[in-house]
Amino acid sequence: MKKNTYVLLSLLVLASMVLAACGAATPAMTEAPATEVAMTEAPACAPAGTEPVAFPDGGKSVTGAFDQEPDSIVPYFSQMSFAIWVTQLTLVGLAEWDDQSAFVPELAAEIPSTENGGVSADGLTITWKLKDCLFWSDGTPLTSKDVKFTWEAVMDPGNAPASRTGYDKIASVETPDDLTVVIKFAELYPPWQTLFTQGPNNGGAIIPEHILGGQTALETNDFIRMPTVGSGPFVLTEWIPGDYMTMLPNPNYVGGLAKLDRVQIRFVADSEAAKAALQTGDVDWYPNFSEGDIVALKALEPGVKLTVVAGSDFEHYFFNLGRTEGVDGRGKADNEGFCPFKDINVRHAITIGINRQAIVDSLLSGYTAVPVSQWPNTAWTNTNLEVESYDADKAAALLEEAGYTLGADGIRSGDCNGVETKLSFNFETTTAPIRIEAALAVQSDLAKIGVEFKQIHTPAGTFFGQYVDGGPLTTGNYDLGGYTTGFYPDPYTDNFQCESVPNAEKPDGTNWYHNCDPFLSDLVDSSLATVDIAARKLIIDEVQKYVAENYYVIPMYARGDVFGSTPRFVWGPTGPQSNMNWNAEMWDVTE
Amino acid sequence: MTTDVPTLDSPVFNSAISAKVLTPGQLVWRRFRKHRMAVYGMIGFAFLLVYIIGGALFVTQKTANAVDLQARLSPPSQQYWMGTDSTGRDVFARIIYGGQVSLVVGALAVIIQVTLGVLIGGIAAYYGGWVDAILMRFTESMLSIPQLFLLIVLGKFIGKEIDSIMIFGRAISGSIIIVIFVVGFTSWMVLARIIRANVLSLKELDYVSVSRSLGASNTRIFFRHLIPNTMGIIIVSTTLGLAGAILSEAYVSFLGLGIQPPTASWGNMLTSAQSFISQGSWWMWIFPSLFIVFTILTINLIGDGLRDAFDPRSNRHI
Amino acid sequence: MWSYLARRSAQAFFTLLIITVLCFLLTRFSGDPIAQYAANPRMSAEDKAALRERLGLNQPLPVQYFKWLGLAAQGDLGNSFFAKQPVTKLIFQRLPNTMALMFVTEFFTIIAALILGIISAVKQYSLLDNVITTFSFIGFSMPIFFSALGLLLIFAVQFKEWGLPYLPTGAAVWDKKDPVQYIYNMILPVTALVFVQSAGYSRFVRTSMLEVLGSDYIRTARAKGLTTRAVLFKHALRNAALPLVTIVGLDIPFFLGGAIVTESIFSWPGMGRLFWEYAQRSDYPVVLGILLIISIAVVTFTILTDVLYTFVDPRIKIS
Helix, strand or coil: CHHHHHHHHHHHHHHHHHHHHCCCCCHHHHHHHHHHHHHCCCCCCCCCCCCCCCCCCCCCEEEEEECCCCCCCCHHHCCCHHHHHHHHHHCCCCEEECCCCCEEECCECCCCCCCCCCECCCCCEEEEEECCCCECCCCCECCHHHHHHHHHHHHCCCCCCCCCCCHHHEEEEECCCCCEEEEEECCCCCCHHHCCCCECCECCCCCCHHHHCCCCCHHHCHHHHCCCCCCCCEEEEEEECCCEEEEEECCCCCCCCCCCCEEEEEECCCHHHHHHHHHHCCCCEEEEECHHHHHHHHHHCCCCEEEEEEEEEEEEEEECCCCCCCCCCCCCCCCCCCHHHHCHHHHHHHHHCCCHHHHHHHHCCCCCCCCCCCCCCCCCCCCCCCCCCCCHHHHHHHHHHCCCEECCCCCEEEEECCEEEECEEEEEECCCHHHHHHHHHHHHHHHHCCCEEEEEECCHHHHCCCHHHCCHHHHCCCCEEEEEECECCCECCHHHCHHHCCECCECCCCCCCCCCCHHHHHHHHHHCCCCCHHHHHHHHHHHHHHHHHCCCEEEEEEEEEEEEECCCEECCCCECCCEHHHHHHHCEECC | CCCHHHHHHCHHHHHHHHHCCCCHHHHHHHHHHHCHHHHHHHHHHHHHHHHHHHHHHHCCHHHHHCCCHHHCCCCCCCCCCCCECCCCCEHHHHHHHHHHHHHHHHHHHHHHHHHHHHHHHHHHHHHCHHHHHHHHHHHHHHHHCCHHHHHHHHHHHHHCCCCCEEECCEEECCHHHHHHHHHHHCCCHHHHHHHHHHHHHHHCCHHHHHHHHCCCCHHHHHHHHHHHHCHHHHHHHHHHHHHHHHHHHHHHHHCCCCCCCCCCCHHHHHHHHHHHCCCCCCHHHHHHHHHHHHHHHHHHHHHHHHHHHHCCCCCCCC | CHHHHHHHHHHHHHHHHHHHHHHHHHHHCCCCHHHHHCCCCCCCHHHHHHHHHHCCCCCCHHHHHHHHHHHHHCCCCCECCCCCCEHHHHHHHHHHHHHHHHHHHHHHHHHHHHHHHHHHHHCCCCHHHHHHHHHHHHHHCCCHHHHHHHHHHHHHHHHHHCCCCCCCCCCCCCCCCCHHHHHHHHHHHHHHHHHHHHHHHHHHHHHHHHHHHCCHHHHHHHHCCCCHHHHHHHHHHHHHHHHHHHHHHHCHHHHHCCCHHHHHHCCCCCHHHHHHHHHHCCCHHHHHHHHHHHHHHHHHHHHHHHHHHHHHCCCCCCC
């Protein structure tokens, strides 16, 4: 009796919502899943609707600005940030990271752990439990089968996803029932949390089997480009290329109906156009300002609201160490590197000879900080480390100690491996304005301690060019380098492994520091030998300490995610692993 | 050239020219002098040169490149006449050194442009036949590709490592050389077509056929007869091309593919000003922009005067 | 006549071939499309190699070229590397917007140029002529980003701040079904372009007007007692306007691909922006496709103007 009332009630609610929406779907169509679920044991559940909720007259709407148009929204087929941001609004994964960088369930009922039996003793099996009563926006149930299908679609040789990283380590995905997913790995995969989970730095949303099942060549599929059925707080309903896209609330979203009645995204040329549009109120937010825009945005307050979130990405400068002797054939670099950099005193002097705090205070208006290590602002950061502050006198003393004395031209030189060498080197990076400004400051700081720092700014396509094209990073044709790296959302470690040093035989190597330190390399390897997060954290802490003590990289400044918005647009807490999009259902406007 | 203005206006000079038959050069100068706008252009350009060359005597390049993060984005004041940029460098000083670079880039790019234009246009017209066909199809092809695209594509080579070069004892980013070539290689086509048309008509003139029948070599005919007779066109194109080249440098830099820091150019000063445009830091972009507009304006005025002066039909001023 | 057309077409075909080779080489050496994933640890080396293979980037250059040419000859410009959509589709989505901007700008430019040019030719050396000349020189000397940014700042940003009626930045949500909004959005970019464009054109009109006005047959017409107005509009204008056709033709590449700066500043969804976005990512098929379309347009237009000339101006004979 009670059960029937429930079904009746839910049908009533459903019918009214459908009518309110657009009346396109007949109630008969939606009856099926509702009764079906009701008949199988478990608590009765029905989808709240089968269509996105239509935009009512005078409804609440916001418009965002993107300066690049997403290529395809389903993340396995795109590596574009703008695409992943739309995915966050429209498709969800099993879990996500919140604004505090905590790993929290989304479609899943709980996070697998050794305690709850989700992670097997050998670490090779991960079991996820889904929440009850999950539905796609079209009213079809969302089950463990969709998770399995997602894996199959990524691995299907008939499809061409942008990346299979991680998914190719899975031996099988089993679905004992609609709510249980058992993932068996072929080998230990410590960053398993990045698979089937969705965040701004990794795309792992679950895709619908009932729409894509049985198809191949998904990379050209219209649904992959524009998924009109989703599982996120909003559903993509309209996309005029070069112009705008529209999203309407998903009645069946696991986190409840969104507060806003519509979200639109307008494609603008660049951040300048976005800034102008924010000022006139044509758009409500723009998520892709650079740190260089902070001052300009601050000047626009209160008409434009500025939000800066210290990111887990950071700008780092790094020494090309080149060929290392006595490492038993491990990590043979093709290039010699810049000889003086092999002396730790020189690396130390350059690190503390740069006034990094001044760069953060001026160019970033003090919004972020000098990172303590290569994984700042995350749960993985070694919080015991401290930033060594700027000390030009000490830097000069260290260089004297290393045997580099001031010449008549104000540049130090000294003996390095029997060759008289000037402390004058090239610094290579890309053309981003903030890099140019920071490099100018560094140049003037280092000139004060007798070091000549010559900057070369290359377009990213050349700077990151592949080995055969003579890309400076891959071939090691640079002295000091600089770019932004970080955390994705697992510590990214293969740039410290000896075996990843690129050379003619191994042009794809990712150790662009050309730095083979066997101790560090082995330490990093050991962090990849367990899936236990706590155990890994201890090793990762050690790695950060070792890198800092050896001055292998100079953490320059933590990057900031810079948002501009109109004061009417209210959005929730934001963190580097969550972005502003992780709880879009809470977005609202104040009039 | 600019310092000649008062001398040539002196009575001595005027009586001298009225006394005897004028050489073509004097005729041109006389016509030019009567072109009021052109003379204003010339005076304006002279002031500009005084600022960017003379200014260097008072402001060192070190000052122009001195970074002071404390003073970043200061508005114009007694200390910084044109304010400071986003790393606290003095805009007034940078305009001096940026102007030198922009003008040098413009001048050298024009030399490349004119050389290519004259050679390709001249050779095509002189030899005719399949040489002409191939060269002209190539010219047409280059003309059909938007110059900005050529600049973008070629600009990507700018990052290639070229060591700083020393000019007048000063270190200047090696990327300048690439910008010069990029601008030069993307702008010769129109001149080549004009030269070709001109040489084609000259070729039929009697004295060319006579010197050929007298056994003059091709090279001699080409450089002794044909090129000097197109000098008027070449000079005018060079002047207008200079304006175009300075603009091109600004465009390449505006798109972020220009001259590498810390060397200043008016174009790359604008690039760094870009993100500060919609807020208060107007001085960062207004001053370089005004200098660009002013320079191009004066050069165009001079070019216009020269065109009228070289055109024998436009004897309206005399 | 027909043999002339045939010869011109053969030449045009040859020119187009050279253009494709040039563009192909230039784009290939301008950057690596895969490089944008270089610092992205989500893409492993195997992923990148697979992508390279899939995009056909590991084949020898001549093979890539002829493959592309063969398909292009059949009207297939390939798929964009990143948008994964047919290049023709991407281009034709943007083409109408660029054409709209181009025709409206060209229309106002020619009108402005004719008015200014005729006034300053007829009133040669008057104060008005000098004022027009000065302004046209300033316009001619002005980089488009200066006029565009200036207009944007004044009419979109400052006007709003001052509480005046302001124009959209170009980023306003617009509805294709709402032509008024579309026109509204067009005001600023068109003004910026017309200001810069008409400056050069008006100088041109002035010069050719002066030339025509000084020629014998105008003198004859005047001597026959025709009014100044009749002389001006029936004879002089027609002959002076003719050379404008050539200049307009030469401006086509600028409009179809080169309005990059204008379209970027005003977020105009046209071909220039498409080009700039994809050139930055080294998306060869899109870049090549746009260039090919521009070249075909330019080459065709050149032939058309030449033929047009022979009809309009009896003095020119086709040889």
